[in-house]
Amino acid sequence: MIEDKNPQRTPLSDLGEFKLIEHLTKHFKVSQKSTVKSIGDDAAVLSFKKKQVVVSTDLLVEGVHFDLSYVPLKHLGYKALIVNLSDVYAMNATATQVTVSIAVSNRFPLEALEELYAGITTAAKLYNVDVVGGDTTSSTSGLIISVTAIGEVDEDKVVLRSGAKPNDLLVVTGDLGGAYMGLQILEREKEVFKVNPNNQPDLSMYTYIVERQLKPEARKDIVELLNELNVKPTSMIDVSDGLSSEVIHLCKQSKVGVDIYEDKIPLDPQVISTCEEFNIDSTTIALNGGEDYELLMTISQEDFPKIKGNPNLTIIGYMTDEDRGMHLVTRAEEKIPIIAKGWNALKDQS
Amino acid sequence: MIEDKNPQRTPLSDLGEFKLIEHLTKHFKVSQKSTVKSIGDDAAVLSFKKKQVVVSTDLLVEGVHFDLSYVPLKHLGYKALIVNLSDVYAMNATATQVTVSIAVSNRFPLEALEELYAGITTAAKLYNVDVVGGDTTSSTSGLIISVTAIGEVDEDKVVLRSGAKPNDLLVVTGDLGGAYMGLQILEREKEVFKVNPNNQPDLSMYTYIVERQLKPEARKDIVELLNELNVKPTSMIDVSDGLSSEVIHLCKQSKVGVDIYEDKIPLDPQVISTCEEFNIDSTTIALNGGEDYELLMTISQEDFPKIKGNPNLTIIGYMTDEDRGMHLVTRAEEKIPIIAKGWNALKDQS
Numbered sequence: 001m002i003e004d005k006n007p008q009r010t011p012l013s014d015l016g017e018f019k020l021i022e023h024l025t026k027h028f029k030v031s032q033k034s035t036v037k038s039i040g041d042d043a044a045v046l047s048f049k050k051k052q053v054v055v056s057t058d059l060l061v062e063g064v065h066f067d068l069s070y071v072p073l074k075h076l077g078y079k080a081l082i083v084n085l086s087d088v089y090a091m092n093a094t095a096t097q098v099t100v101s102i103a104v105s106n107r108f109p110l111e112a113l114e115e116l117y118a119g120i121t122t123a124a125k126l127y128n129v130d131v132v133g134g135d136t137t138s139s140t141s142g143l144i145i146s147v148t149a150i151g152e153v154d155e156d157k158v159v160l161r162s163g164a165k166p167n168d169l170l171v172v173t174g175d176l177g178g179a180y181m182g183l184q185i186l187e188r189e190k191e192v193f194k195v196n197p198n199n200q201p202d203l204s205m206y207t208y209i210v211e212r213q214l215k216p217e218a219r220k221d222i223v224e225l226l227n228e229l230n231v232k233p234t235s236m237i238d239v240s241d242g243l244s245s246e247v248i249h250l251c252k253q254s255k256v257g258v259d260i261y262e263d264k265i266p267l268d269p270q271v272i273s274t275c276e277e278f279n280i281d282s283t284t285i286a287l288n289g290g291e292d293y294e295l296l297m298t299i300s301q302e303d304f305p306k307i308k309g310n311p312n313l314t315i316i317g318y319m320t321d322e323d324r325g326m327h328l329v330t331r332a333e334e335k336i337p338i339i340a341k342g343w344n345a346l347k348d349q350s
Numbered sequence: 351m352i353e354d355k356n357p358q359r360t361p362l363s364d365l366g367e368f369k370l371i372e373h374l375t376k377h378f379k380v381s382q383k384s385t386v387k388s389i390g391d392d393a394a395v396l397s398f399k400k401k402q403v404v405v406s407t408d409l410l411v412e413g414v415h416f417d418l419s420y421v422p423l424k425h426l427g428y429k430a431l432i433v434n435l436s437d438v439y440a441m442n443a444t445a446t447q448v449t450v451s452i453a454v455s456n457r458f459p460l461e462a463l464e465e466l467y468a469g470i471t472t473a474a475k476l477y478n479v480d481v482v483g484g485d486t487t488s489s490t491s492g493l494i495i496s497v498t499a500i501g502e503v504d505e506d507k508v509v510l511r512s513g514a515k516p517n518d519l520l521v522v523t524g525d526l527g528g529a530y531m532g533l534q535i536l537e538r539e540k541e542v543f544k545v546n547p548n549n550q551p552d553l554s555m556y557t558y559i560v561e562r563q564l565k566p567e568a569r570k571d572i573v574e575l576l577n578e579l580n581v582k583p584t585s586m587i588d589v590s591d592g593l594s595s596e597v598i599h600l601c602k603q604s605k606v607g608v609d610i611y612e613d614k615i616p617l618d619p620q621v622i623s624t625c626e627e628f629n630i631d632s633t634t635i636a637l638n639g640g641e642d643y644e645l646l647m648t649i650s651q652e653d654f655p656k657i658k659g660n661p662n663l664t665i666i667g668y669m670t671d672e673d674r675g676m677h678l679v680t681r682a683e684e685k686i687p688i689i690a691k692g693w694n695a696l697k698d699q700s
Contacts, residue, residue: 036402040603041511042440042588043406043501048398052386056393057483057498059451063490090392101409101496133407139494140413146451146496148407151393161391238392253390 009109012138021136023110024117028124028131032096034152035130044132046097051152056087062142070186073112075214076145077119083240084149085127086218086293090238091160093153094223097132098124101146103139116145127220157232159297164235164254168298170317171233171307173222175266176243177282180289181274182206182213208270216293222312229306233297244287245340246296248326254298257324260317260338263331287328287338359459362488371486373460374467378474378481382446384502385480394482396447401502406437412492420536423462425564426495427469433590434499435477436568436643440588441510443503444573447482448474451496453489466495477570507582514585514604514648520667521583521657523572523644525616526593527632530639531624532556532563558620566643572662579656583647594637595690596646598676604648607674610667610688613681637678637688 012020021039030038037045046053060080062068068076081098088095100120104113124131129149189201203210219238226233235254237246243265251258265286275282298319299307307313317329326338362370371389380388387395396403410416410430418426431448438445450470454463474481479499539551553560569588576583585604587596593615601608615636625632648669649657657663667679676688 037508037510042437042586043404043443043499045441045503045508045510046403046405047505048403049400053396053398053403054393055396055447055449055483055498055500057449057451057485057496059453059485059487059494059496061453061487061489061494064453064488087392091395093393097405099405099407099498101407103409103411103414103494133405135407135409137409137411138414139411141491144409144411144453144489144494146407146409148405148449148498149393150405153395155397158387158395160387160395236392 008111010111012104012106012108012110012113015110017136020110024113024136025131027121030130031128032130034096035132038130038132039134044097044099046132046150048152052155052158054088054091054093054151054153055148056084057146057148058084058087060145062144067190068143070190071214073115074119077116078123078215080145080147081120081123081127081129082216082218082293084147085129085220086238086240088149088151089219089223090236090295091151091153092157092223092226092233092236093151095127095129095149095151095220097130097150099133099148100131101135103137103144105139105141105143108143127218159233159236160253161235161237161250162253164250164256164298164319165300166256166319166321167301168234168319169301169304169315170247170258170260170296170319171299171313171315172239172243172266172294172296173219173312174292174294175268175271176239176286176292176294177271177289178209178212178268179216179291180285181271182209182211183291184278185210185274186213206270206274208268209274213291216291218293219295222295225312231299231303231306233299236295236297239292239294239296240290242288242290243296244338247338248340250296250298251326254319255322257320257322258317258326258338259320259329260327261329264314264316266314266316358461360461362454362456362458362460362463365460367486370460374463374486375481377471380480381478382480384446385482388480388482389484394447394449396482396500398502402505402508404438404441404443404501404503405498406434407496407498408434408437410495412494417540418493420540421564423465424469427466428473428565430495430497431470431473431477431479432566432568432643434497435479435570436588436590438499438501439569439573440586440645441501441503442507442573442576442583442586443501445477445479445499445501445570447480447500449483449498450481451485453487453494455489455491455493458493477568509583509586509647511585511587511600512603514600514606514669515650516606516669516671517651518584518648518669519651519654519665520597520608520610520646520669521649521663521665522589522593522616522646523569523662524642525618525621526589526636526642526644527621527625527639528559528562528618529566529641530635531621532559532561533641534628535560535624536563556620556624558618559624563641566641568643569645572645575662581649581653581656583649586645586647589642589644589646590640592638592640593646594688597688598690600646600648601676604669605672607670607672608667608676608688609670609679610677611679614664614666616664616666
């Protein structure tokens with residue numbers, strides 16, 4: 001795909017490491033007050049004064065986390081940032097800086113890296129974070145992207161995974177399962193393409209879910225909304241591995257149980273129809289799908305009036321005493337134990 | 351080599367991602383006051399009060415930065431931290447936290463990762479930094495390690511690359527070229543081993559340089575020494591790519607020139623004798639070798655009495671006006687322009 005789109009191919013060896021970094025990072029602008037010194041020294045220098053600093057890091061590996069046969073590099077750069085920013089927002093913090101390191105084999109021309117960095121630049125601008133450092137090196141095989149995201153938060157506003165209490169409401173943003181179903185569509189089209197390369201896929205029925213997979217967004221808006229509503233969640237996590245995996249984290253770290261109501265789980269109509277098409281249960285997908293980058297939080301009952309009816313926040317259950325366990329209450333009012341079947345990067349790959 | 355040393359081989363898939371992270375990180379202790387919340391949430395929470403924060407990141411890729419046929423995994427874990435801590439010290443800062451991400455293929459058993467983490471733990475303890483986060487995922491081929499190091503420094507003590515002035519003294523710590531010559535020895539022994547696997551290498555003549563390559567140290571002690579001496583360098587950088595490459599960075603960013611005196615460059619006797627054995631010029635190795643992780647700094651003339659005769663600090667030249675250029679003054683008193691021939695990860699590999 002890279003070859004088709006970029007008739008111009010400048011070998012990376014034409015530039016060398018320093019010139020490559022200079023070339024790729026020249027468009028990055030500093031917008032955060034806390035950035036004292038950005039790219040160009042041994043380390044970036046940041047200043048947070050009284051705020052606390054949150055740090056999160058993720059590694060994206062070609063063939064494990066992404067497949068370049070259907071992921072455009074620009075989208076990949078964008079998504080690499082989103083995945084990390086999402087972790088910062090899950091702390092109820094404001095993302096301020098990122099570092100981006102890439103290892104890349106010589107099969108990538110400069111133009112491909114420019115695409116990747118265009119996506120990084122777009123996300124950095126939209127989410128108002130400064131790219132303050134990174135490393136660019138070669139790889140013997142595929143593309144590897146490592147992003148570290150940094151954020152700031154007032155000491156009394158940090159939200160951990162461990163603060164949920166029995167009777168707290170379980171609240172999720174947006175809708176679930178879309179990113180996973182988008183991946184199923186892309187995988188299917190890839191197989192079709194292999195058989196008949198002239199076949200032009202019609203993805204118009206799946207725009208929402210394909211976009212959820214290829215160009216997810218992080219819920220910066222929710223941190224701002226919670227602040228406006230004057231609501232501090234008692235615990236929070238981002239939904240990267242699927243609802244069941246994340247709620248188990250909250251329960252275990254908070255030492256509580258949970259009842260999730262199947263009929264309350266927010267699903268986009270496209271997720272429902274695509275699940276029907278693939279003949280799979282949409283609740284299973286919402287529970288185990290992953291990569292939605294929504295926020296899952298617990299909110300004290302007394303804050304209920306503040307969030308009631310807000311279209312961004314769906315109450316899907318409530319926390320219980322730990323010994324009550326973790327359950328899904330089905331439409332048939334059966335109670336099924338929740339177990340983590342989330343995406344396991346180490347088990348699925350070889 | 352991994353196979354020989356570890357008769358016990360537990361497949362990574364036996365654990366899954368969360369249990370693997372838990373298993374590998376359970377020995378990490380928090381010792382820094384600035385670490386509020388370490389591993390186990392969406393992000394680590396740090397608190398630096400009035401200090402400034404420095405952040406640096408590096409990516410180490412198997413087959414590019416290290417060769418597991420002669421690098422023990424424990425040493426590799428150690429070195430992965432050192433490489434990043436060195437960047438923090440080059441800002442005249444104190445390293446406080448690191449995040450460590452690894453991507454690993456299933457050919458590595460759990461015991462191999464335990465070795466790697468043993469090295470990480472040893473370095474973290476010795477350099478008094480907290481491991482506060484990371485990511486563990488699979489790779490389709492080799493081992494990839496991404497480390498982000500965080501440090502703190504008083505606002506008025508940060509040393510950038512850009513502060514050197516004409517007439518400042520150029521000072522380097524320790525000695526140069528050892529790590530590169532150690533690598534030559536290891537590469538040679540690897541070739542010998544390929545021809546005759548029963549041949550036991552005798553490395554006793556090369557202990558110092560092989561250790562410089564396999565288990566380098568970062569100059570935490572120098573930041574403390576400079577503080578005790580009440581000397582703030584006008585500019586500083588760590589020597590990772592070789593003296594010539596680093597001094598060019600200082601000159602370009604400070605807009606000055608430099609004269610380096612060949613006869614002042616500190617060389618260990620083992621570097622000199624090994625260079626003779628390989629029939630290569632030791633000055634060339636000191637200029638271009640890389641991976642020594644010493645600190646190169648410029649110091650104002652008025653601080654000369656404070657550093658004079660200190661065995662850790664060698665004056666190797668002085669800075670000049672920018673239009674005088676960058677030169678090496680040879681033993682024969684010839685002036686040769688300094689050019690960067692440092693290790694280029696993108697050019698050397700394919």
